[in-house]
Amino acid sequence: MISLSGLTKEFPGGVRAVDSLDLEIGDGEFFALLGPSGCGKTTLLRSIAGLETPTSGKIRISGNDVTALPPGRRNVAMVFQDYALFPHMDVTSNIAYPLRIKKVSRSRREARAAETASRLSLSELLARRPGQLSGGQQQRVALARAIASHPQVFLFDEPLSNLDARLRLEARTFLKRLQRELAVTTVFVTHDQGEALALADRIAVMNAGRIMQVGTPSEVFHRPIGTFVAGFIGSTPMNLLPASAEGGRLHVAGAVLPLPGDIADGPLVYGLRPEYADLSQSAPTGRRDVFSGKVAVVENLGAAHLVTLDSGDLLIQVVVPEGDEPAVGAPAWAVPRTGRALLYRDDRLLTVA
Amino acid sequence: MTRGEPEESAETRRPKRDEGRHRRVEPPAGRAGGTAMTRHVLGTIGRATFLAVVLGFFSLPLLWLASAPFDAHPSITTSLPEFTFGNFRSLLDNPYVVSSLRNSLLQAAGSAVLVVVLAALAAYALSRVRVPGRDALLYVLLLLSSVVTGTAAMVPLFELATRLNLIDTHLGVVLTLSGGLLPAAIFILKDFMDGTPTSYEESARVFGASPLQILRHIVIPLVRPGLATIAVWAVANVWGSFLQPFILLRDPDKAPGAVILYTLYTEGGAPRLDLISTFSLLYSLPVVVMYVFVSRRYGFRFHGGIKR
Structure with missing residues (x-):
């Protein structure tokens, strides 16, 4: 469970990206942070990861206060928008990288990488470099690397935005099934309301650093509590x-x-x-x-x-x-x-x- | 493609204009085309001649370097040599030649290692940490290091080396030369570091990598071509440095090749062209070999990234 209380992030120059925000995300939940660009959703995700230090407020993961912990000690895994696969390593080394940091022996981590890769049907590609993979394959390698680190929480930054439109739908279904199977608490950021409605168990709609509404896809679609949410949700604007x-x-x-x-x-x-x-x-x-x-x-x-x-x-x-x-x-x-x-x-x- | 297009459209426009002119006067259609052709041919010949002269101007000294060492009686002009290896033998009779090559190697390698390590750390920090006035600092360092050259700073450098007991040591030469090279090296490497996306490092950080692990596993492999460039550039610079080692080293046993080259004169003060040319050839070979090797290895290699 992730719980945020009074979380505020102010950047130098006085921009409040996240403004005294409270949020509870349940165990195993697939949770979307949805909002227009510049609404603070990515900053919020990066704060959970530990890549941003909040100006004030607390972040708890499974009851432990992680606000002051460095990213590596929070037991989270993040998939970046550009996937951030290391271009000089092959797929095996990329997937095994979290284990390399944890000082797992080479043979054990290669076995684990191969196992994770086969689960995401990447077995044929283990010797390739990221530059030789398609966008969808790169995304699956990034997911495999996140899975290999056995985190308590997955954080996805715009997981589908780097894929072309056709692949995006396929990847969406795949991602939802994968999250169900792994049953790991997952928070993802998106600006695409359709993606949030399709994937998430619950959605937080954000605007200007604040949460406008938290609810199930059906709640935010049928009962938007304000005109901002009403106008933002829906493939044709209300x-x-x-x-x-x-x-x-x-x-x-x-x-x-x-x-x-x-x-x-x-x-x-x-x-x-x-x-x-x-x-x-x-x-x-x-x-x-x-x-x-x-x-x-x-x-x-x-x-x-x-x-x-x-x-x-x-x-x-x-x-x-x-x-x-x-x-x-x-x-x-x-x-x-x-x-x-x-x-x-x-x-x-x-x-x- | 983009370059070809405007030319093409100019080409298609020109005949139209000619047509308009010709309709009134009706000269034979070939003539205008003929003069343009002649002009084109003459232009090409002129350009080629000019390039040949320039090429000759720069390649003659290189030809001299290739022929004079094998000539029994070399002069300052390039000529077909009376072939001999005798020059190499008499060069090796000079007691300082071999040791000077070793000294050059020591000083160049020392400086290259120092410059690469320090510049990589500094450039990484400067690229990733927001320091107020960072760019101004870099530009001032770069400016000072190119305006206040070693020559201009030689007196204070000598004074400093004397007080630190670094006169007549390899370390003194290495430190002095590295200091001169560092600003430009940091500047160039910072550009390489800026070019690698921070998401690689952030990703590693989330998996728990320490800053040194990130540097070792991610950053250094990614900027390796940059590091190779800086190393080669530092070696080549130190290899050709004359003034600093000449002033800072008293003992000819510690002098590098560039300084020993300066001693290859007869007692009467006439240059021993046979020895100078031979030593020049010998002395330039390692740098040439290094250039070829490094550009083979790192010259045109890219790790495919992600479309952005």
């Missing part, structure tokens, strides 16, 4: 529209919707994922709970299309199944599904509409 509550009704972009629960009158933000609205190409008669507009852009997503409606001064995006896409310039109506929209006031989630 529609966040200014709204207002007046006399038990919700007014959004020309539509009038029923207002759930007891929400006081006043301004709100109405959040609706493009996947949770249906597009109608004929005017629904007698209904006021629809958004009307003109089709401005149609983007092909493969099996679906992302349609952008121009509704006065607001843009509303809707995902439309294959074959139902409207012509650009045609009038269209977006019908929100009930129970799927999120209402925010003062950047806090109030309820679901």
Whole structure:
């Protein structure tokens, strides 16, 4: 278990990369640190590794305070974004390097390297140098080297970002299975929300050195607690529209919707994922709970299309199944599904509409 | 590729312009092309002649070095030798020649080891640790070491060596020469160190490697070509140094080759060209061999890295 309390890292020059942060990561958990670039996620990971010294706060691993320990004594293994395979050593020596440091005899460490390599189907490549390997093979060697050190915690810095798009999906599945098999607590950093949702047991969404929300992929996807998380999670960005509550009704972009629960009158933000609205190409008669507009852009997503409606001064995006896409310039109506929209006031989630 | 493209487009543009001119006057189409051709040929001949003259200017002294040692009566001009090995025999009769080669080797190797070890440690530290004013320090050191040359600093150096009892010792020569070479060596090696990504070292650190282990296992193998460059450069520099050993060493038994070369004169003060040329050849061979060996070994080798 990793527990961080009041962790702060301030760089010379006054930049607070991590700002008094508390976090608990459970044993065997696959945990994602997700956020835009510069949000402090990598600094946080490097602080856990011991490569950065926190300005204040405590880091505990399995109950032991490791804040002041050097990286080598924390029993963690890190896989770097560029994999950091030693270019002058062959695959065997790379995988066996942690054991060389632990003064394991040459024959024992070569046996362990071969064993770890066969597990990651690297047996054919043991005599090669990193420069002679493909990106995916390099990543597996880096993972093998981390596994060979038998750590309590794995730390992955952007594990998939150096792979090309096709390989990335394969590697993602592989990584998830590997983590399940090893059952070692794993923390990884990513800026790709899809990667975090697909891989992690739990996700911490970070922004400007702070954690915005911690939750399971389903929680951060369906119940983002603030508009930042709402806008950041999801492969198509959520529609966040200014709204207002007046006399038990919700007014959004020309539509009038029923207002759930007891929400006081006043301004709100109405959040609706493009996947949770249906597009109608004929005017629904007698209904006021629809958004009307003109089709401005149609983007092909493969099996679906992302349609952008121009509704006065607001843009509303809707995902439309294959074959139902409207012509650009045609009038269209977006019908929100009930129970799927999120209402925010003062950047806090109030309820679901 | 990128160089070829503009040329090509100039080529394709030129005939068009010519066409426009020719349409009005209608001269035979070949003439404009013919003069351009002549100009091209003359230009090539001129360039080749110039290069040949320059090449001759620089290669004649080398030819002299190759022929004079085997000539029974060498002069200061290059000529076909009256072939003999006698010069080598009479050179070896000089009691100081062999010992001077040994001294040169000792001083060069000592300085190279000292320079490589100290420069590697200093460059690594300077490359990895944030020191305020680091770049300014490096530039000032480099500037001082090239402006205040050994010649200009000879009096204080001599004074210092005297007080430290380093006069007439190999150590004195090694320290003095190494001091002069270190700033440039640190500067060059720091560039090599800057070129190796820190993630290699961080990765080793997370696995528990100590700073010295990181240096030994990771950094030194990665910058080995740089270290080889510095070693060769230091050896070549010390090998050719004359002034410092000439002043710091009194005992001719300790003098290196460059100083002994200076003593190969007759009692009347006339240069013994047979001995000087022979010794010059003998003295330059080790450095040439070293260059060839090191560039074979380290010249064009790269460890494939990761696309960045």
